[in-house]
Amino acid sequence: MKLRKAAAASAAVLALAVTATACGSSDKNDSGSSSSGGGKIKIGIKYDQPGLGLQQPDGSFAGFDVDVATYVAKQLGYKPSQIQFIQTKSADRENALARGDVKFIAATYSITDERKQKVDFAGPYLLAHQDLLVKSDSNISKGTDLNGKKLCSVTGSTSAQNVQKTIAPKAQLRELSGYSECIAALQSGAVDAVTTDDSILAGFAAQDKYKGQFKLAGLKLSNENYGIGVKKGDTATVNKINTALEKMVSDGSWQKAVDKNFAPAHYKYEQAPKIGVIVK
Amino acid sequence: MFDFLQGYDVLGAFWMTVKLTVFSALGSLVLGTLLAAMRVSPVPLMRGFGTAYVNIVRNIPLTVIIVFSSLGLADIFGVTMGASDDFKLQGFRLAVLSLVGYHAAFVCEALRSGINTVPVGQAEAARAIGLSFSQTLRLVVLPQAFRSVIVPLANVLIALTKNTTVAAAIGVAEAASLMKTMIENEAQTVLIAAVFAFGFVVLTLPTGLILGWLGKRLAVKR
Numbered sequence: 001m002k003l004r005k006a007a008a009a010s011a012a013v014l015a016l017a018v019t020a021t022a023c024g025s026s027d028k029n030d031s032g033s034s035s036s037g038g039g040k041i042k043i044g045i046k047y048d049q050p051g052l053g054l055q056q057p058d059g060s061f062a063g064f065d066v067d068v069a070t071y072v073a074k075q076l077g078y079k080p081s082q083i084q085f086i087q088t089k090s091a092d093r094e095n096a097l098a099r100g101d102v103k104f105i106a107a108t109y110s111i112t113d114e115r116k117q118k119v120d121f122a123g124p125y126l127l128a129h130q131d132l133l134v135k136s137d138s139n140i141s142k143g144t145d146l147n148g149k150k151l152c153s154v155t156g157s158t159s160a161q162n163v164q165k166t167i168a169p170k171a172q173l174r175e176l177s178g179y180s181e182c183i184a185a186l187q188s189g190a191v192d193a194v195t196t197d198d199s200i201l202a203g204f205a206a207q208d209k210y211k212g213q214f215k216l217a218g219l220k221l222s223n224e225n226y227g228i229g230v231k232k233g234d235t236a237t238v239n240k241i242n243t244a245l246e247k248m249v250s251d252g253s254w255q256k257a258v259d260k261n262f263a264p265a266h267y268k269y270e271q272a273p274k275i276g277v278i279v280k
Numbered sequence: 281m282f283d284f285l286q287g288y289d290v291l292g293a294f295w296m297t298v299k300l301t302v303f304s305a306l307g308s309l310v311l312g313t314l315l316a317a318m319r320v321s322p323v324p325l326m327r328g329f330g331t332a333y334v335n336i337v338r339n340i341p342l343t344v345i346i347v348f349s350s351l352g353l354a355d356i357f358g359v360t361m362g363a364s365d366d367f368k369l370q371g372f373r374l375a376v377l378s379l380v381g382y383h384a385a386f387v388c389e390a391l392r393s394g395i396n397t398v399p400v401g402q403a404e405a406a407r408a409i410g411l412s413f414s415q416t417l418r419l420v421v422l423p424q425a426f427r428s429v430i431v432p433l434a435n436v437l438i439a440l441t442k443n444t445t446v447a448a449a450i451g452v453a454e455a456a457s458l459m460k461t462m463i464e465n466e467a468q469t470v471l472i473a474a475v476f477a478f479g480f481v482v483l484t485l486p487t488g489l490i491l492g493w494l495g496k497r498l499a500v501k502r
């Protein structure tokens with residue numbers, strides 16, 4: 001009897017917990033009028049990706065995504081001092097937009113069909129490709145060189161799945177919790193290559209502590225169209241951001257941002273993509 | 281509503297969780313019992329080692345232990361558990377090793393509290409009829425101690441079941457790592473998290489209920 005009561009009680013608690021998490025999105029009144037004078041704008045970025053979105057020791061942020069976000073916010077009528085950057089990890093991005101925690105997200109956010117059902121995308125503003133980071137003296141030059149080699153990527157990431165499914169199913173794939181750990185394994189020789197988007201790898205390779213140790217293999221293993229995520233149905237904001245991105249490319253700011261963030265890594269980046277053109 | 285589950289081996293991932301749990305539970309029960317015996321033994325060196333082990337290991341986060349087992353033990357010191365070129369197997373074995381080492385400290389402490397419930401007269405009587413220290417422990421004290429700590433040990437087992445998710449950090453393909461994969465692909469965070477939370481409840485709830493009932497049945501009535 002006691003058993004049954006306990007089980008019933010816990011089932012009730014579980015049901016409550018699930019509904020509580022599922023319905024945890026309160027309708028925040030989003031006062032997102034673009035011509036706001038004194039308001040703040042919240043933007044989601046990554047905090048841990050050098051070259052794209054990285055928190056500096058002094059608390060400020062640097063990287064290509066950050067520069068794009070700052071430029072777009074300026075076009076929407078916000079000064080840099082009015083921007084509040086919020087960390088949106090990969091798994092939180094859709095929810096952060098749905099809940100209205102952030103106005104938009106610029107965080108290596110690849111446009112995919114699954115994600116399009118949940119959020120709207122402006123852009124793309126950068127075309128990246130899955131690539132390999134190898135030691136400077138490595139002779140890996142094409143995807144098939146990888147079978148039998150040891151690769152590292154982040155648990156659950158699209159890059160890791162691509163390796164297992166298509167690029168090199170016979171490769172030994174090691175999955176760790178972050179790219180920093182993978183780079184440590186590459187440095188100690190425990191793996192032969194680290195794989196993810198070339199833009200992210202370039203950022204890591206350009207860090208002072210790794211200067212000259214690694215290079216990009218230059219394989220275009222996939223197309224990652226980085227877009228700016230916006231709450232589903234907020235077409236007005238999407239259009240404004242698209243206009244801002246077009247302006248960023250035409251007035252040379254895009255080129256400046258790319259040069260500033262990727263130059264040290266010798267990263268052969270793609271030319272600025274056309275708005276709305278998604279390379280499959 | 282749950283169509284995002286298609287194409288994923290959720291049961292397989294949970295099977296990996298179960299395997300990690302079972303191996304680690306058995307290992308930590310053995311090692312924890314040994315540690316508990318050390319901590320109550322008359323030999324100062326053994327007592328010192330047991331105490332030091334428990335206090336050090338208990339205070340290091342499990343994530344640190346597991347990540348170190350992969351990046352430190354395996355990569356730098358070459359401790360690959362006999363699987364140097366099979367990352368899947370290596371990850372699994374290193375995860376079990378870390379989970380055993382970590383949870384043994386908790387098992388040891390639970391058991392030691394059980395040893396303290398056995399009246400001193402029992403041990404004195406055992407000594408009086410000429411049993412050695414290890415016989416006293418094996419035949420008189422530990423059997424009574426175990427019976428009184430089934431519920432705290434069940435707590436450790438439930439914690440262990442959930443702690444296996446940390447093994448995702450070194451690429452063991454268990455439930456949490458599949459959850460990461462699914463969230464990456466499906467953009468259905470809340471539902472996916474709920475499914476996996478439910479899966480863990482299915483694993484741990486019966487454990488707690490059955491062992492709680494067993495603990496009541498077996499407790500030594502004094």
